Amino acid sequence: MAIVQKACDGNQPLSYLQTVVQQEEGIYGPLTGLMAQAPNNVMTLQIGASPAVGKRAVLEVYSGHPPQKDGHVLICVANCLVNAAMQSVAAYRPT
Numbered sequence: 001m002a003i004v005q006k007a008c009d010g011n012q013p014l015s016y017l018q019t020v021v022q023q024e025e026g027i028y029g030p031l032t033g034l035m036a037q038a039p040n041n042v043m044t045l046q047i048g049a050s051p052a053v054g055k056r057a058v059l060e061v062y063s064g065h066p067p068q069k070d071g072h073v074l075i076c077v078a079n080c081l082v083n084a085a086m087q088s089v090a091a092y093r094p095t
Contacts, residue, residue, distance in 0.1 A: 002047040004028050007040040010081025014059055014089070017041055017080065021091070022056040031057045031091055034078035041080045057091045066090035 006028075008020045021031055021043055030051055033044035051057075057075060060066075066077050072092035080089040 003032065003044055004047055005042050005044050007037070007042050010036060010039050010041050011084045012082075014061060014082045014087075017082070017089075018057070018059040021059065025056045026050050026053075030093075031075055033076050034080055034089060034091060036079050036081045036086060038081065039084070051093070055094050057093060060090050060092070061087045062090050063088060071095055 006024050008017055024043060024045055025031055027050070028045040029048040030046050031043055032046050035042050058072065061082060066074060069092050072094050075091040075093050077088065077090050079086050081087075082089070
């Protein structure tokens with residue numbers, strides 16, 4: 001399984017990170033992981049078939065335990081930089 005890692009500016013809002021993740025999924029394939037590596041966030045994508053536009057990753061900030069989300073499966077959880085502040089982020093895939 002080949003992967004690629006791409007960096008994204010950690011000084012931006014969550015909506016920016018989600019847009020970049022979805023764009024990269026369209027180029028490389030599905031998201032498999034996220035992490036903060038100041039001053040950036042790094043996404044890991046599995047090279048292969050890209051998810052359809054309506055099936056690309058959806059990101060949400062959470063506290064405690066990532067909530068279940070109807071109609072979605074959890075891809076990963078990570079500590080990410082959102083507006084330059086560390087936040088717990090869950091990535092979900094619509095089913």
